[in-house]
Amino acid sequence: MARKKTSKTKKVLNWKPVTLDLDLAGQGEFEGLVGFEELDCYELVKDSKGGAVIVGNDKHASAKPKVKKNEKRNKNGSFKKFGVKRMSRVSENKHQTDAANHKEVKKKGLKRKLDGTVVTETKKKTETSNENKGVELVNLQERDMSAWTNLFVPNSVLKALGAMNFTSPTPIQVLSLPPAIRDRRDIIGAAETGSGKTLAFGIPIVHRILEEKDYIKRNQTENNKDLPACPLRALVLTPTRELAIQVKKHLEAIMRFTDLKVTVVVGGMAPQKQQRLLKKCPEIVVATPGRLWELIEEGEPHLNQVSNIKYLVIDEADRMVEKGHFLELKQLLQLINRDEEMRKKRQTFVFSATLTMIHDLPQRLLLNKRKYKLTQKEKLELLMSELGTRDKPKIIDLSRRVGTVETLTEACINCSLKEKDLYLYYFLLTYPGRTLVFCNSIDCVRRLKNVLDLLACSPLPLHASMHQRQRLKNLDKFTTSERGLLLATDVAARGLDIPGVEHVVHYQVPRTAEIYVHRSGRTARAQREGLSLMLVEPQEVTFYRKLCKTLNRDEDLPLFPVDRAVLIMVRERVNLAKQLDVLEHRHRQRLAQNNWIKKVAGEMDLDVGDKEDNFLHDMQDPTEQSGNIKQIKVMKKSLLTMLNQPVVRRGTGGSYPTKSGKLTLPYVQSQKKAVTVVQGDVAENKRFKPMGRRKKLYKKNTCKGHH
Numbered sequence: 001m002a003r004k005k006t007s008k009t010k011k012v013l014n015w016k017p018v019t020l021d022l023d024l025a026g027q028g029e030f031e032g033l034v035g036f037e038e039l040d041c042y043e044l045v046k047d048s049k050g051g052a053v054i055v056g057n058d059k060h061a062s063a064k065p066k067v068k069k070n071e072k073r074n075k076n077g078s079f080k081k082f083g084v085k086r087m088s089r090v091s092e093n094k095h096q097t098d099a100a101n102h103k104e105v106k107k108k109g110l111k112r113k114l115d116g117t118v119v120t121e122t123k124k125k126t127e128t129s130n131e132n133k134g135v136e137l138v139n140l141q142e143r144d145m146s147a148w149t150n151l152f153v154p155n156s157v158l159k160a161l162g163a164m165n166f167t168s169p170t171p172i173q174v175l176s177l178p179p180a181i182r183d184r185r186d187i188i189g190a191a192e193t194g195s196g197k198t199l200a201f202g203i204p205i206v207h208r209i210l211e212e213k214d215y216i217k218r219n220q221t222e223n224n225k226d227l228p229a230c231p232l233r234a235l236v237l238t239p240t241r242e243l244a245i246q247v248k249k250h251l252e253a254i255m256r257f258t259d260l261k262v263t264v265v266v267g268g269m270a271p272q273k274q275q276r277l278l279k280k281c282p283e284i285v286v287a288t289p290g291r292l293w294e295l296i297e298e299g300e301p302h303l304n305q306v307s308n309i310k311y312l313v314i315d316e317a318d319r320m321v322e323k324g325h326f327l328e329l330k331q332l333l334q335l336i337n338r339d340e341e342m343r344k345k346r347q348t349f350v351f352s353a354t355l356t357m358i359h360d361l362p363q364r365l366l367l368n369k370r371k372y373k374l375t376q377k378e379k380l381e382l383l384m385s386e387l388g389t390r391d392k393p394k395i396i397d398l399s400r401r402v403g404t405v406e407t408l409t410e411a412c413i414n415c416s417l418k419e420k421d422l423y424l425y426y427f428l429l430t431y432p433g434r435t436l437v438f439c440n441s442i443d444c445v446r447r448l449k450n451v452l453d454l455l456a457c458s459p460l461p462l463h464a465s466m467h468q469r470q471r472l473k474n475l476d477k478f479t480t481s482e483r484g485l486l487l488a489t490d491v492a493a494r495g496l497d498i499p500g501v502e503h504v505v506h507y508q509v510p511r512t513a514e515i516y517v518h519r520s521g522r523t524a525r526a527q528r529e530g531l532s533l534m535l536v537e538p539q540e541v542t543f544y545r546k547l548c549k550t551l552n553r554d555e556d557l558p559l560f561p562v563d564r565a566v567l568i569m570v571r572e573r574v575n576l577a578k579q580l581d582v583l584e585h586r587h588r589q590r591l592a593q594n595n596w597i598k599k600v601a602g603e604m605d606l607d608v609g610d611k612e613d614n615f616l617h618d619m620q621d622p623t624e625q626s627g628n629i630k631q632i633k634v635m636k637k638s639l640l641t642m643l644n645q646p647v648v649r650r651g652t653g654g655s656y657p658t659k660s661g662k663l664t665l666p667y668v669q670s671q672k673k674a675v676t677v678v679q680g681d682v683a684e685n686k687r688f689k690p691m692g693r694r695k696k697l698y699k700k701n702t703c704k705g706h707h
């Protein structure tokens with residue numbers, strides 16, 4: 001039945017071959033093009049969803065075509081160009097034609113020219129006749145991709161890069177691509193967060209796989225017919241599920257004009273779906289070690305080729321090999337490196353922003369003569385032997401002495417443990433903007449979520465105890481909300497590339513310098529500015545000092561300027577929210593415990609209601625219980641009243657009728673960005689305070705708080 005429909009569509013849409021002048025097409029750039037076809041007689045008809053579809057302008061054509069029919073046809077290679085009376089179809093073979101290509105062309109409005117340059121289409125509404133209402137025209141715009149010359153980027157990838165507007169490579173890409181592609185060397189790469197490391201390994205892998213596939217195709221003989229039809233060629237390992245999904249998407253984006261496939265294998269999602277996708281034999285698998293090992297142990301056929309892979313990537317490598325983490329990684333590496341011949345042929349990519357960071361030995365090991373502080377070289381050698389890289393890898397270290405990115409502005413607030421919520425709320429209120437708050441534990445995230453929920457800040461939690469679906473949902477919500485607030489543990493510290501994160505707040509001082517660098521690296525990515533703000537309480541000063549030392553800081557972080565007047569104004573509401581949270585938490589806990597006792601007692605046929613033998617908490621007493629609930633209700637109401645009153649600067653009287661007759665309130669929200677405020681303050685301090693005094697002042701403030 002479906003076949004019949006397709007053939008009918010083909011008949012209706014009268015595509016005609018076009019004769020090409022090959023001289024016009026440029027040399028060498030015509031690779032893969034089979035021909036052009038054109039359609040000069042068609043109509044645009046609204047489909048059931050209100051979108052426009054193309055149907056042949058033939059008397060026999062059905063007046064109401066089925067959308068699916070047209071979609072199928074479009075997959076065969078047509079570029080829709082609505083609103084014009086003539087359209088052309090380009091057919092290509094190999095990695096130039098694939099379903100993803102056309103899906104992308106449909107979605108993003110991409111187009112290719114014969115000379116191989118990438119052309120993107122910016123959408124433009126037609127203002128013409130009724131039948132064309134809502135139909136889009138295209139406006140072509142070329143990109144200069146010459147900065148990528150000499151980096152051995154395949155044409156199809158270059159096209160994708162152009163479509164993404166990546167007109168020039170980043171430094172780590174410039175330094176990684178030639179040795180990886182031309183010299184086939186293993187790469188050990190350290191470069192700051194947000195510097196484009198994913199493509200520094202992604203482009204070489206895609207290049208090499210395309211090249212190999214081409215070679216095999218050209219040399220297909222009787223002898224090599226036994227080769228696996230679609231072998232697993234590359235494996236990318238990442239420490240978190242979200243990062244694996246992101247890397248997969250990034251690779252997909254550069255592979256969209258190829259016929260290569262990539263799939264993700266991570267925990268927390270149905271293994272059945274992943275197994276189904278693996279049946280399609282993707283050349284590249286991006287995975288977290290746990291689920292990957294699980295599927296290998298179950299004998300998943302595609303993954304069973306893992307010891308034959310040609311390319312291995314260990315992203316965030318320093319984290320992956322940390323003691324006590326990823327026990328499966330060790331087993332995986334043993335399996336992958338089992339065959340010495342294969343290991344020697346394999347190209348390995350090892351990347352992280354903190355690969356070359358060196359730590360002082362902990363105090364307890366300082367007296368042990370056999371233990372000493374590793375040099376950077378020794379640290380890398382150790383890593384290389386653990387991962388099984390080949391001899392003489394190319395080591396590229398672009399990381400800065402201080403660890404963080406140049407475009408990052410750093411600051412801290414010294415306060416007591418009790419005041420952390422207050423300062424955080426103050427910051428969120430004064431500087432709205434996409435903010436990522438990091439905590440050291442899941443419990444801390446949970447508590448903070450409740451408090452900030454009560455304060456109407458709409459926080460989104462993200463931690464390892466959440467369902468994966470909810471984790472991804474929250475991440476998605478955060479990404480799409482301009483004033484999004486994500487409360488996360490360090491599961492979100494590494495690798496996540498969330499656009500437009502303005503502030504990173506370390507609610508608690510991270511325990512290692514690496515974590516600080518990676519957390520802070522969620523902002524100020526790809527040359528953009530961003531703020532990293534750390535809340536330090538007296539108990540954390542030791543960790544803070546150690547962190548500064550590892551990061552080679554000669555000075556303390558600048559203090560974040562705080563308006564005490566505003567702080568006083570919001571103190572009451574924060575305190576009330578905290579009290580409410582304690583009450584609600586206690587109430588929930590008792591409820592849960594009572595339910596558990598009742599359940600167990602029921603199973604044991606016991607009566608827990610006996611007066612002398614009452615195991616249940618005092619909530620059993622209905623008056624006590626309703627008292628608690630009442631108190632919570634009253635407190636919530638007064639908090640709501642407080643929240644509904646705008647926080648207005650003191651001494652301003654509250655409201656000003658403007659010329660337009662509107663009331664504008666001098667709200668506490670800063671007119672300046674937080675980054676600008678810190679930078680201004682630092683410049684001011686430098687101008688007016690001699691260095692020695694400033695240092696002393698910081699020392700004093702670090703321990704006491706600065707107000």
Ligand SMILES: Nc1ncnc2c1ncn2[C@@H]1O[C@H](COP(=O)(O)OP(=O)(O)OP(=O)(O)O)[C@@H](O)[C@H]1O
Pocket residue numbers: 165166167168169170173191192193194195196197198199352353494495496497521525526
């Ligand atoms: N050549 C390029 N031109 C423009 N943008 C790029 C280029 N390469 C990568 N990017 C973009 O830069 C951002 C950061 O890239 P990526 O996530 O690879 O950084 P990273 O170095 O791996 O960071 P992290 O250390 O945090 O994992 C991404 O949004 C990516 O799309």
